Amino acid sequence: MSSSPIVVGVDVGGEKKGFHAVALQDKEVIRRKQHKESEEIATWCLEVGARYVGIDAPCGWSVECGGRRAEKRLRAEDIKSFYAPTEHEASTHRTDFYGWMKNGAALFKALEPSYPLYKGDVSAIPEQASFETFPHAAAWKLATPEEVKQGKVAAKNKRAFRSELLQRHGIANRHLLTSIDWIDAALCALTADFFSRGEIESFGEPETGLIVVPEKQK
Numbered sequence: 001m002s003s004s005p006i007v008v009g010v011d012v013g014g015e016k017k018g019f020h021a022v023a024l025q026d027k028e029v030i031r032r033k034q035h036k037e038s039e040e041i042a043t044w045c046l047e048v049g050a051r052y053v054g055i056d057a058p059c060g061w062s063v064e065c066g067g068r069r070a071e072k073r074l075r076a077e078d079i080k081s082f083y084a085p086t087e088h089e090a091s092t093h094r095t096d097f098y099g100w101m102k103n104g105a106a107l108f109k110a111l112e113p114s115y116p117l118y119k120g121d122v123s124a125i126p127e128q129a130s131f132e133t134f135p136h137a138a139a140w141k142l143a144t145p146e147e148v149k150q151g152k153v154a155a156k157n158k159r160a161f162r163s164e165l166l167q168r169h170g171i172a173n174r175h176l177l178t179s180i181d182w183i184d185a186a187l188c189a190l191t192a193d194f195f196s197r198g199e200i201e202s203f204g205e206p207e208t209g210l211i212v213v214p215e216k217q218k
Contacts, residue, residue: 005051005196006030009133009188010041011181012057012107014099019107022177022185023048024193029173029186038103042110051128052195053115054188057104058084059132060209070132070204070211079137084209108132119206122198131212133191135184139165141201141213162187190214 004026011020018036021044022029033044045053062068067083074081090098108117108130115130136155142165143153152161159180166174166186177183194200194214203211 004193006049007189007192007196008045008048008050008053009185009190009192010053010055010057010107011135011185011188012055012100012104013181014096014103017100017181019103020179020181020185021045022182022189023050024171024186024189027170027172027193029171029176032176032182032185038106038110041107042114045111046114050115052192053111053130054133054192054195054212055104055107055130056133056135056184056188057107058101058209059104059108059117059130060207061085061087061090061105063208068204068208070209073203074134074137074211077140079140081134081137081211118195118210118212120202120210122200122202125195125198129195131192131195132209133188133212135162135187137203137211137213138187138191141216142169144217159183166190 006023006025008021008023019041021033021041023031031048035041062084071081071083085098090101111130115128116126118129118131139162140153162183169190171186177186191214195212199215200212201215
């Protein structure tokens, strides 16, 4: 029996926290990596033999105030998300509030030579690719309508509910996911597993960036 491709999910933090990356194969956590440098994470993805890398950070900047089309589309479905600023807003913010987004941009750049950014053609997914995803939106799509109605997907419940979703989808070695950063990285990796089969939905457009989530569960 052939194995599924190795996929990686990355939770992106600011300068102090850095990156948490989880590698999955056949629904099992096989490796994990924490580091502050984007180049180190990109090299690690190659070392573990990852095919697809899902990243919890914007892959593009807004071209106007009010966010990207992807974020507006999520909001239209009642899925709350941060609005990505323009690149100028991010670079000139007095408190570096957008530092984690800049870290994400650096990771996409480091990955680009080996993991080109997904542009939206699900019928022609390349041999290796990276894409933007969003754990809250992924959890929303993987939840049942009743769970959404009950508020289980709300941010205040995220650690318990997202861990439950990973269990529901058969993720093994969950004892390694000891914080919400590791849990979110694993959820990004699970989205990459869906991506490998083309079972995804995309929000937005390639110019400012697509947000990829698992296909809504029946």
